[in-house]
Amino acid sequence: MGKGFFHVPTAINEPIKSYAPGSSEREEVLQQYHTYFNGNIDVPLYIGSKEIKTGKTKPMSPPHDHKNVVGQYHLAESKHVSEAIENCLASRTAWADLTWEQRAAIFLKAADLIAGPYRAKINAATMIAQSKTIHQAEIDSACELIDFLRFNVEYMSQIYGEQPESSEGVWNRVEYRPLEGFIYAITPFNFTAIAGNLPASAAMMGNVVLWKPSDSQIFSAKVIVDVFKEAGLPDGVINVVYGDPVMITKTALDSPDFAGIHFTGSTKVFQDLWKQIGNNIHTYKTYPRIVGETGGKDFIIAHPSAKPQQVATAITRGAFEFQGQKCSAASRVYLPKSTANEILDLVKKDIESFNKPGSPEDMSNFITAVIHEGAFDKLAKYIDQAKSDQNAEIIAGGNYDKSKGYFIEPTVILTTDPKYTTMETELFGPVVTVYIYEDKNWSKTLKLVDETSIYALTGAVLSTDRYAITEATQALQNCAGNFYINDKPTGAVVGQQPFGGARASGTNDKAGSSQNLLRWVSPRLIKETFVSPENYRYPFLD
Structure with a gap:
């Protein structure tokens, strides 16, 4: 039996250590x-x-060196x-x-x-x-x-x-x-x-x-x-x-x-x-x-007013951290025609700055391996399909190698079909698919985002227009249990952003x-x- 009304220590988020060189x-x-x-x-x-x-x-073997037990x-x-x-x-x-x-x-x-x-x-x-x-x-x-x-x-x-x-x-x-x-x-x-x-x-x-x-x-x-x-x-x-x-x-x-x-x-x-x-x-x-x-088929939608560098960073971090193997990872992106080329050029620049995928022991690596051979083979199949499909093209990455580890290059697929297979299918890897919409079709594109996926886990809107943000928040209320404004759709923090989604998520x-x-x-x-x-x-x- 209890002998008092006890107060627990106040919970605060654990500080993240930097692991900087020499630390x-x-x-x-x-x-x-x-x-x-x-x-x-x-x-x-x-x-x-x-x-x-x-x-x-x-x-048990590391995914980045699968021959080592x-x-x-x-x-x-x-x-x-x-x-x-x-x-x-x-x-x-x-x-x-x-x-x-x-x-x-x-x-x-x-x-x-x-x-x-x-x-x-x-x-x-x-x-x-x-x-x-x-x-x-x-x-x-x-x-x-x-x-x-x-x-x-x-x-x-x-x-x-x-x-x-x-x-x-x-x-x-x-x-x-x-x-x-x-x-x-x-x-x-x-x-x-x-x-x-x-x-x-x-x-x-x-x-x-x-x-x-x-x-x-x-x-x-x-x-x-x-x-x-x-x-x-x-x-x-x-x-x-x-x-x-x-x-x-x-x-x-x-x-x-x-x-x-x-x-x-x-x-x-x-x-x-x-x-x-x-x-x-x-x-x-x-x-x-x-x-x-x-699962999730998590989205980023950028309004024409969004700052291109911020959108590019949200894509790079949201899609490629931990090789895209987060339930919340950004895997479908909707960009306005007026700024799409600038945003994609910035994403390509980010990807070009990555080291070749390798071991996490080398702390200069941003990308390592996917979890196992089954995941590798599935991702390679979708990448190869995008290379051959008429309504899709790979504009960054697209290479893979499993001789030592299960390495998939960060890959960006550009499609002209908003219902293209990789816009709808959960891949769980470092592959993101982009669809470019006409600026005037902002409201229609919001409806498209809501109707495309069976999932409703996370999503993000980037905009500097508060009316557009309000419209997106309302239009997308059912397709993301965690909704992010001007941020990537990943990185929920305990005590700050309780995590979970509905629909098939x-x-x-x-x-x-x-x-x-x-x-x-x-x-x-x-x-x-x-x-x-x-x-x-x-x-x-x-």
């Missing part, structure tokens, strides 16, 4: 990178207090997944009954561990596993994950503080119970912060979690596990398994104790999961919570806000009457 953080992360790159880590399943090595393994991870069988679920359920009561401030302390300590002794480790692991530059690793695996943990603790305390009014002789109160059962967290390769937040946010609210990281992110997921263990997270609260996603998912979703899914990944997979849950609905003890953030439950945490609790209203009535008759009966 101590640069030297530390490079040393850790070399240790990992030349090592051979063996990653087990984590079930309760056990670290299980099944003997059936898969190798940095370790292996062990694959779960169905029995291991069932054991993990059983362990979650056995751990649930003690964890749910733990007072909230004790849970908060664990995740606040985890944040401080990442900010301090684990910062180089989690950044270096992300550079290797996901081929992120040090800047992209720092803002993701260090700063964003720290922010998720600290701000979620603050949001949790605010949720518990939200209480109903009471009347004379009555005390009304609400307790926010964890869900009855276990949460299944499926996390993506592209953000270490998301990989940590999806299981942690549900666990913070008193839930137990079965976590399946992406096969392409297990190297850095291992560091998250190490952090949670050192922070004092009890065994069994978050159990971690890897392996066949179809088998793991079927085992999880077939359990009567399945209480919710926290997902980030592809739209098709999420839709299939929703269907599986629906087909199993009679099996479950409760209606499961379904929370998902999926997900359930828009806004990671990095209290709205997301509310999905992982089931409120119970308690009404206590101090002096109970002893006569059934109301005055109107007299």
Whole structure:
């Protein structure tokens, strides 16, 4: 039982380190990178207090040097997944009954561990596993994950503080119970912060979690596990398994104790999961919570009044940072005819200033590798198609090479067809497609932006005309859950820009806000009457 009304430390965004030449953080992360790159880590399943090595393994290699093996991870069988679920359920009561401030302390300590002794480790692991530059690793695996943990603790305390009014002789109160059962967290390769937040946010609210990281992110997921263990997270609260996603998912979703899914990944997979849950609905003890953030076909539209250099920078950063492998990455652009050539010349100049794609170990590289061979082959196919199609041309980039790493040059496709395949299809790579519209067709183009994509994740408008900005904000209200004015459509900061989209982009439950945490609790209203009535008759009966 709690013995006080506790105030948590005020959450502030973690400062981003520069990693400038000669800085101590640069030297530390490079040393850790070399240790990992030349090592051979063996990653087990984590079930309760056990670290299980099944003997059936898969190798882990950096996308930018796929012939170099940095370790292996062990694959779960169905029995291991069932054991993990059983362990979650056995751990649930003690964890749910733990007072909230004790849970908060664990995740606040985890944040401080990442900010301090684990910062180089989690950044270096992300550079290797996901081929992120040090800047992209720092803002993701260090700063964003720290922010998720600290701000979620603050949001949790605010949720518990939200209480109903009471009347004379009555005390009304609400307790926010964890869900009855276990949460299944499926996390993506592209953000270490998301990989940590999806299981942690549900666990913070008193839930137990079965976590399946992406096969392409297990190297850095291992560091998250190490952090949670050192922070004092009890065994069994978050159990971690890897392996066949179809088998793991079927085992999880077939359990009567399945209480919710926290997902980030592809739209098709999420839709299939929703269907599986629906087909199993009679099996479950409760209606499961379904929370998902999926794909995007994120846009930039420039008004004729927009400053060309600002538009070009928004395109370069929005489309090519982390090789375009962000759900929010700019992948379709609408430029006015009057300034399009100037803007595109500036984008070409930016691309020409990039080094040839290479390893994140070389910190002069802006572009590294895409995540794996499947992603490489898909992107190469669309680039080749654009080279041969009559209604498209490649005006920058267009080359690729996978002999050493999965390297795709930053590529700009110019199309005369606003419904060209790469204007509609999510590519998830450093490829952006541009359509040029007549200046007089600004309003029509806004309608085109809204109707082109099944997604509604992020989008940006650039303009110096406030009437045009207002028109765009209204016209595009349904096609972007995160809408940016005079900025690129990427880079949401926890506590400042809660993230999520609708349509085929997900359930828009806004990671990095209290709205997301509310999905992982089931409120119970308690009404206590101090002096109970002893006569059934109301005055109107007299």
